[in-house]
Amino acid sequence: MHPTLKEVFDRLYAAYGPRHWWPAQSPFEVLIGAVLVQNTAWQNVEKAIDRLRGDDLLEPHALYAVPVEELEELIRPVGYFRIKARRLRNVLEFLVDRYDGSLEAMFQTGLAELREGLLQVKGIGPETADSILLYAGGLPAFVVDAYTHRVLARHGWIGFDADYYQIQDYFLSGLPQDAALFNEYHALLVEVGKRHCHKHPRCEGCPLAEMLPPGGPFEPD
DNA sequence: CACCAGGCAAGTA
DNA sequence: TACTTGCATGGT
Numbered sequence: 001m002h003p004t005l006k007e008v009f010d011r012l013y014a015a016y017g018p019r020h021w022w023p024a025q026s027p028f029e030v031l032i033g034a035v036l037v038q039n040t041a042w043q044n045v046e047k048a049i050d051r052l053r054g055d056d057l058l059e060p061h062a063l064y065a066v067p068v069e070e071l072e073e074l075i076r077p078v079g080y081f082r083i084k085a086r087r088l089r090n091v092l093e094f095l096v097d098r099y100d101g102s103l104e105a106m107f108q109t110g111l112a113e114l115r116e117g118l119l120q121v122k123g124i125g126p127e128t129a130d131s132i133l134l135y136a137g138g139l140p141a142f143v144v145d146a147y148t149h150r151v152l153a154r155h156g157w158i159g160f161d162a163d164y165y166q167i168q169d170y171f172l173s174g175l176p177q178d179a180a181l182f183n184e185y186h187a188l189l190v191e192v193g194k195r196h197c198h199k200h201p202r203c204e205g206c207p208l209a210e211m212l213p214p215g216g217p218f219e220p221d
Numbered sequence: 222c223a224c225c226a227g228g229c230a231a232g233t234a
Numbered sequence: 235t236a237c238t239t240g241c242a243t244g245g246t
Contacts, residue, residue, distance in 0.1 A: 034227090035228095037226090037227055037228090038227080038228040038229065039225095039226065039227085039228045039229080039241090040226060040227080040228085040242090040243080040244095041225085041226045041227085041243090041244070041245070042226085042227065043226090043244075043245075044226085044243060044244060044245090045227095047243095047244090076242090076243075077243060077244075078242085078243070078244095079226090079241080079242040079243035079244075080228090080229095080240095080241045080242055080243085081241090081242070081243080082241075082242085083229085083230090083240090083241055083242095084241090084242095087229085122229090122230075123228095123229070123230080124229085125228060125229050125230085126228090126229095127227075127228065127229090128228070128229085131227080143227085145227045145228090146226085146227065146228085147227070148227095186227090190227065193227095194227095198225090
């Protein structure tokens with residue numbers, strides 16, 4: 001019998017406590033960090049954001065005024081810097097043209113409608129959109145990432161072949177629609193995934209170890 | 222040295 | 235629709 005999602009949350013929260021995500025100083029930093037961190041270590045993103053901060057570019061109109069070639073060089077440490085510079089400009093265009101650069105105005109749009117708009121921006125997929133909605137906007141969008149997939153599949157709670165929306169629905173149908181809960185839950189899944197899923201293939205010392213199925217963790221294909 | 226990290230879009234069949 | 239490939243730096 002699977003544990004409930006609340007039982008999993010309580011176990012993780014007891015082990016790790018509040019994670020204080022997202023690591024950023026403003027909603028705008030969350031927005032650009034969400035693009036820069038795609039398939040990239042956060043450590044690299046910090047270098048890029050520090051460089052933008054040094055040039056006072058952590059503001060929508062200022063950053064949108066930077067030519068794409070200059071933006072590429074500023075964000076080079078994140079990797080994929082050419083495509084990500086263009087993705088940043090795409091989302092800045094969306095923000096400036098439709099909301100005059102105001103995140104507050106952007107988040108006046110309801111969750112579902114804003115999510116649809118964000119997904120029209122080239123370079124914003126489901127995870128990036130939900131990260132922006134939840135961690136920049138405080139809206140109840142559950143963020144699914146590689147850690148989420150790995151932790152759930154290893155316990156057999158979902159299949160390894162489950163897609164983004166199957167995993168997201170697993171949470172949305174089993175939890176109250178509470179942004180603070182979604183915020184903490186995702187951050188806790190990242191923490192347990194980082195600490196255990198790679199370093200300890202048999203889940204030694206993991207706070208979720210006793211929630212494993214008989215025979216131990218499932219393995220990918 | 223190889224391998225991976227808080228994805229996404231474009232190309233192919 | 236369902237795979238596959240390109241994108242790229244920095245840490246282990």
